Amino acid sequence: LRIDDPRPKDTFGTGPDGDNHGTACAGVACANGIHGASGVAPKAKLIPIRLASGLGSLQEAEAFRWAADNGADVISCSWGPPDGDWWDKNDPTHRQKVALPASTRLAMDYATQKGRSGKGCVILFAAGNGNESVDNDGYASYEKIIAVTACNDRGTRSVYSDFGKAAWCAFPSNDFGYPPFNHPDPLTNGIWTTDRMGKAGYNPDEQGHTAGDSAFSYTNSFGGTSSSCPGAAGVAALVLSVNPGLKWLEVKELFKQACEKIDPQEGKYDSQGHSPKYGYGRLNARTAVELAKPKPKSEIIINRRFDAPIPDMQTVSFSLEIAETTPVESLTVSVDIQHTYIGDLVISLLPPAETGISTVTLYSRTGGATKNLKQTFDAITTPALSKFSGKQCNGVWALQIEDVAAQDFGTLVSFGLNLSFPHVDQILFSPNTKKSGTTPHAAKVKSPNKKPK
Template identity: 35%
Template sequence: MTDQTPANSAPGTQGAAMPESSISRVLQRGGEELLLEKVDDRFTLNAINKAAIAGLIQPLPADVSPTRIPAKLTEIVVDPAQRDTVMQQLRDDDAVNYTSHVYQLKDDPASRLYLTNQLTVQFATTVTAETIAQITGAVGLRQVKPIAGVPNTFVFEATASAQENPLKIANRLMQRSEVLTAEPNIIVRTQSHYRPRDPIYPKQWHLNHNGGADLAPNSHVSAEKAWDITRGIRSVTIAIMDDSVDLTHPDFQGIGKIVAPRDFKENDFLPLPGDPDDNHGTACGGVATAEENGIGAIGVAPGCALMPIRTTGFLDDQTIEDLFGWAVAKGASVISCSWGPASVYFPLSLRQRAALTQAATNGRRGKGCVIVFAAGNANRPTNGTVNESGWPNNALSGDTAWLGGFTVHPDVITVAASTSLNKKAAYSNWGAEVSVCAPSNNAPPGIGLQDLGYVFTPPQVRGALPGLGIVTTDRVGAAGYAPDNIAIDFGGTSSACPLVAGVAALVLSANPDLTAAEVKQLLQQTADKIVDSNPDPQFGFRKGTYEAGGRCDWFGYGKVNAAKAVQAAVQRQAMAAIAPSRQLQQQNTTSVAIPDNDSQGVTSTIQMTEAGTVRSIQVSVAIDHSFLGDLEISLTSPSDQIILLQSRLLGRSTRLQTTYTLQTTALLRRFLNQPAQGRWQLRVVDAAEGDIGTLNSWTLTLGV
């Protein structure tokens, strides 16, 4: 694999729809094309023997960076003027497999993207294995494995015969009609979603309280009433994916408490803290499931088991597959992730999306793992644009697009943070993707970026930020957030996330038959509608009141309520035995043009006139479009509940004639037990420019 550009196009390409100057500057990612820039003072090296790298570098005007990168990569720091010369010298050494530039997103100079030798390619379903072998072999690729759940999609590895790196190969493959998607596997560092403040010692008010200083009525999650029904059962396991978990902590002891521990950073089975800052996961684990033992903190689901998984600290495709694959294989019920990419804008790759989808649909023996992600602490949109100014080193400036990647995945429960006063936490990210919020501390917004470290996001927040912190487990001894075994001011959406994960575990303890989508639905339907009419301390806007559909950008569907959610889970179990007694079916055959590159899309309506409660549902859709990969299809119920039927994964196909059922589309379960009567709306959005099409018809079939 090399970064050199050949004189001619790579073998097997057809034409040059992308300018040659863009081949090395565009990253194919999540259906988007992201512009890249090369970082001028560093590159990466993959050597046959990593131990010999110091000897390779010693005679050169370069240094080995202390940054630890997965995929057997070593970061080399060099004078910008000599970067390419040093890279070429190393490429010519037989001990070196390949070198690669380090990249940054064009509008996010604080980001760092490391290129591996892998890429993912999705072929049209009509392309044969022989043709795939010819196309990929011509550009020096070797097939590694198929991607589960995505037809005709494979991971490939660049071999020594490859004349270009996977970034360029992916762009050339995208010019072929046989290829729907081609994405290089890149590595990006994670950032944790919390920075602790000065210690105080409040009680665990977030679980339950009866009022007091800085405590608004009902700003807790009503854990005590939920515990009257269940405190969690050991067969329900919460996976905490984080920097480590101190397994020696007294609050993680007990028969059957720890299940399938895994350390992907050190590649062993003891995910213990190794670095001075490895404190985060221990605190998160305690919020979710610290044991009830009378000697320390207690988690919201103390009876559930804990699966501690130490991450590598980076987010390449293989790492995400490994993390979620382990959790699924070892029986995780709920997966809690209080981290995100150290980049302001980063869509998930096809492999990463598929890994989450597989976990959310195939985990728990087909019922799906409940996946919970922290929204983030920058006080920025989960998916949107902000006119930035005032950043250190002018790291961000002007209209800047923000995208969390994991937090916008349709199968994820994205969690924002509220305070002990039932207001928005100043740092909490917000947007249409937020599902619910949960109690946490209050603090200025900030973000961790690779070169800058943790910085407070501008403009500066002035004035007091009232609210109490979260008491939870801490590393044993002097290490950690506090000098004893208890963290007394934990917070951020990092704390809100495992709190919701713990409530989800209580829900599954009460009703293990629920699917992951049903758990998400229950948490949203039973959430408390807290209101914050105050202006945002940074931007002045107000997003703390609810729309007609029952959600708002700051709190999603509201603050999670453990008691109501568990009670609803028990009721759902009683209703599950009721089978549909009759079938309602309506069709809309009016053909409607789908506007090109229009976020509003087109909406088609079916009016169900008969009353009943939905027990089963299926949706049949017929669409012709010159590039179906541009389309997103959603369905809205009479109660204004919206689900995504189809994301932008259809690639270059031109005809869609399919039926979405409870078996194929788990999100449809959100409509179960809702009223059938009223207006149902199918919405089709073309999210990219250049192709047009028509919604020909759709049919809605309800069992009531």
């Protein structure tokens, strides 16, 4: 809530009608699933911001800064300039362009630069419900946000959803049939989400019919890009829950990779995989989470300089510790020894006991009077090293050096291990795979459920 909100304790939905919209949006993003609804990210924490000013106000800019300064990871905005009537192609509103105010743009920049300790807040905007170009909307088309369009349960565009170059992804929402556009009925009409308690919210509907649960705490008729935006914001929260180190732009690019190409005939995807109706496709939450998981290291190289003496006729050991628990694919050992007669030396690798592998002899009195030994041992030169393939190699590794003949001595300059891991392809759960945020109210929200009389 805003710091200067006159009703900061109103958490029971007893406020004015404008609370209907934010309550429903919040539920789509992160309803906790304990009672009657579950959002996309049910364990995310909600930071609701009541913003009741006009477009371009200083309060609007302040809201983004406040969110960034108060721990918001994802900012979901189901608001924006007024939409034209989606069913009326001649509505002049369709051609109106609304610029993003400089104060708001700077505040968005601040959130993407300073939020999340410099990694940037992920900002999403509803594309709009006017069946018009989102590119005319300076808010939703700003390059540092994610514009979300709406699709239905048939895998096609919701009849009202905006479209354009700025569309980044689509997310399921409501829809309804409209014969003049040859648009069929969806399989389900609305999105089930949280509602204001009692009869003040969307349930019951305007005709007094039950539109959700019988206790009037949830609605089954929410929709529009106002619903698809917090749905995608919930996915962003899931992504950051498994990889909080991602920067905002990395999340945006990850969404691009996590989209399914729906409606291939009418989607008009270009050579870059972008559709004006669906952006890069319908966002798949599971794919996004899998892509976000930190990748296992492909290689670990540990090399330590010792500059330690190898006394004549003595045995010395030097150790390295490995913390990585991923099973290795291959292991190599590097040594750099300065010695006056390397034929005196027997060099062995002592692995951690947990590997179940005994001492591996790397070098045994070859080389004669040659001075110095700088060599890397692998499974080809030392077949016994192949035994470590598939083993977890965490623990203490020791290099043992024995000087078994008199008169000569030397120095261990360095000892290193190189562990390589198998490449793990990310599992994508779509055959077509190539908020917990805020819901401020800054402008009139036009319902996509409105039909022509």
